[in-house]
Amino acid sequence: xxxxxxxxxxxxxQKLLDALQKKGYETVGPTIxxxxxxxxxxxxxxxxxxxxxxxxxxxxxxxxxxEDSAVFGYVVGPHSWKRFLHPPVLSLWKARRxxxxxxxxxxxxxxxxxxxxxxxxxxxxxxxxxxxxxxxGKFTDPHYQARRQKIFIVAVNCVQAGGxxxxxxxxxxxxxxxxxxxxxxxxxxxxxxxxxxxxxTEKGAEILRSVPTKPAQPSDIQIAEDRVAxxxxxxxxxxxxxxxxxxxxxxxxxxxxxxxxxxxxNCANCTMVCPTCFCTTVEDVTDLTGTEAERVRKWDSCxxxxxxxxHGGSVRASARARYRQWLTHKLASWIDxxxxxxxxxxxxxxxxxPVGIDITEEVRAIRxxxxxxxSERGG
Numbered sequence: 001x002x003x004x005x006x007x008x009x010x011x012x013x014q015k016l017l018d019a020l021q022k023k024g025y026e027t028v029g030p031t032i033x034x035x036x037x038x039x040x041x042x043x044x045x046x047x048x049x050x051x052x053x054x055x056x057x058x059x060x061x062x063x064x065x066x067e068d069s070a071v072f073g074y075v076v077g078p079h080s081w082k083r084f085l086h087p088p089v090l091s092l093w094k095a096r097r098x099x100x101x102x103x104x105x106x107x108x109x110x111x112x113x114x115x116x117x118x119x120x121x122x123x124x125x126x127x128x129x130x131x132x133x134x135x136x137g138k139f140t141d142p143h144y145q146a147r148r149q150k151i152f153i154v155a156v157n158c159v160q161a162g163g164x165x166x167x168x169x170x171x172x173x174x175x176x177x178x179x180x181x182x183x184x185x186x187x188x189x190x191x192x193x194x195x196x197x198x199x200x201t202e203k204g205a206e207i208l209r210s211v212p213t214k215p216a217q218p219s220d221i222q223i224a225e226d227r228v229a230x231x232x233x234x235x236x237x238x239x240x241x242x243x244x245x246x247x248x249x250x251x252x253x254x255x256x257x258x259x260x261x262x263x264x265x266n267c268a269n270c271t272m273v274c275p276t277c278f279c280t281t282v283e284d285v286t287d288l289t290g291t292e293a294e295r296v297r298k299w300d301s302c303x304x305x306x307x308x309x310x311h312g313g314s315v316r317a318s319a320r321a322r323y324r325q326w327l328t329h330k331l332a333s334w335i336d337x338x339x340x341x342x343x344x345x346x347x348x349x350x351x352x353x354p355v356g357i358d359i360t361e362e363v364r365a366i367r368x369x370x371x372x373x374x375s376e377r378g379g
Contacts, residue, residue, distance in 0.1 A: 001205040003198070005221055006213035008184070010193035013071065014045045016154070016182075019210035020115040025152055028084060029117030030074070035063060037077040039084070042117065049074055056236070056347065057163040058356030069193065072118055072186050075162030076346050080275030081123055084114055085147045086130060092282070092295045111143070115152040119180065121173035122165075122344040124155060126275035128179060132338045133278050152203060155180035159187075159227040161234035164347030166360055169239040172344045174231040182208060185224035196224040237347060239360040240367060244341075245332040251366050252324065260362055261320035263355045268301035270349035270357075271326065276342050279307065302326050327359060 008016070017027050029042045030049050037049050054074045055062045066073050093106045119127075127148075134144040158167075158174035167173030176183045181204035184195040196216050199205045216224075271277040281300040286293045300307050303322050308315035316322045334342035343359070350358045 001199045001208070002201065005196055005198045005216040005224075006208065007216050007220060008195045008197045008208075008211055008213055010071070010195070012212045013195070015211045016207065017042070017045065017117070019207045020152060022210075023207070024113055025115035026112050027115045027117055030072070030077070032063070036061065037063070037074050039077075039079040039081065039116075045071065048072075048118075053160075055163065056351045058350050058358050059353055060356070061351050068188050070186060070188060072156045072184075073160070075158070075160070075165060076120060076123070076348060078273050078348065078352055080273065080346075080348070081116055081119060081127060082130065082275050084112075084116070085127070085151070086134070086141075086144055086278060088299045090143060090297045092297055094295075095293045097291045107143075111147040111150060113150045113152075114147075115154065117154045119153050119155045119176075120158055120346075121155065121176040122167040122170070122346045123275055124153070124176055124179045125170075125172040125344045126346070129276045129338065129340060129342060129344070130278065132340065133276075136338075152207070153180045153182075153200075155183040155200075157183060157185040157224070157228050158231045159185065161231045161236060162347060162351075163236035164350040164358075165235050165345065166237035166239050166347060167345035168232050168235050169237075169241060169360075170341065170343055170345035175228045180204070185227060187220075187223055187227065189223070196220055237345075237350070237358070237360045239343075239345065239363060241331075241341070244363065245335050247363075247367060247370070248328045248332040251370065252328070254366050254369065256362065256365050256369065257320045257324045260323055260357060261318065263357055264319045264323050265354060266303045266319050266322060267354060268303040269352045269354065271301040271303060272299065273348040273352045274330075275344065275346060275348070276330075277301070281307070302329070323357075327362060330359075331363070 020027055027042050028039055030037050031040050031042055031047050032049050032052060037054060042048060048071050050071050051066050051069045052074060053064050053066045055064055056075065091107050093104055095102050095104050134141040155176035157176055161174065180200040183198040183200060187194055187196065197208060199208060279300045279302055280297050283296050283298060284293060302325050305314045316325055330342040
């Protein structure tokens with residue numbers, strides 16, 4: 001069944017969740033909380049953001065009622081799936097006093113078995129990037145690996161793009177092509193509401209056997225492809241990636257870094273919402289009695305002064321240096337480290353920046369400035 005496509009009626013979507021839960025998966029998906037679409041536990045289809053969409057632009061995010069009852073009629077919110085595979089706070093080990101000595105108790109807790117519902121193509125690529133960071137190098141993060149091996153992924157192909165999306169520029173969407181167990185394309189056509197489901201793995205085929213389906217006809221597949229193609233034409237942003245690594249390396253002293261630094265608040269929002277950023281810090285804490293200590297790993301950011309602090313001060317003491325580090329690492333030196341860009345074009349960093357700093361605009365400004373200088377020299 002791998003690669004085959006089937007029709008799943010909207011009324012049968014709950015049976016898909018039921019089948020996953022019966023297999024022992026904790027179903028996690030989009031839900032509305034605190035004025036945003038975020039990822040969290042879902043027990044039924046009714047927990048999904050039915051009939052809601054999001055409007056996004058630089059520094060702006062708003063929920064809005066749709067005129068239909070689409071289940072996945074939004075783009076992406078502030079959460080990414082990173083928080084379930086690479087948790088914001090993770091206990092690494094504890095130590096307890098034992099007479100005159102102590103014993104170390106490692107965190108060997110069995111990770112949850114998650115089924116991710118509604119994973120977009122850009123987010124799948126973000127997971128692939130984190131796979132390279134945490135499992136493909138010389139050292140493997142055992143906590144990430146244990147969680148990653150147990151997940152089931154239900155991808156959703158985008159049939160609309162958001163105001164800050166640029167996945168087409170990064171070749172990461174809007175259609176999921178690999179890395180999923182099942183992929184759904186939602187179709188609302190007149191009175192019909194159904195999904196075209198593509199099987200990606202044997203696990204996906206096994207789950208889909210528990211759901212009423214019928215083979216998708218060529219016309220059904222074409223409708224789904226047309227919807228995704230329309231989303232590709234709707235991208236709210238564009239990023240020219242031609243020789244981008246070399247472009248940024250050539251312009252490490254460009255005055256644009258000073259301009260963006262006058263706006264940047266160093267709040268670290270961009271790194272917190274980014275689905276690929278992986279910086280962490282480690283904290284050791286003890287209880288008041290001094291009998292127990294714990295080592296905790298927490299998300300950190302290259303925008304904080306402490307992150308690059310060494311004896312005598314921070315290596316990157318200015319906002320200019322910290323923003324340059326983030327952008328050039330994401331789009332240039334990440335390629336040197338991991339063989340791929342660190343950006344998937346989800347647009348979250350643009351949407352959730354309080355002052356609307358736009359990564360695509362910053363690169364465009366440097367590229368245009370360099371082109372203008374070359375033109376003047378040639379003239």
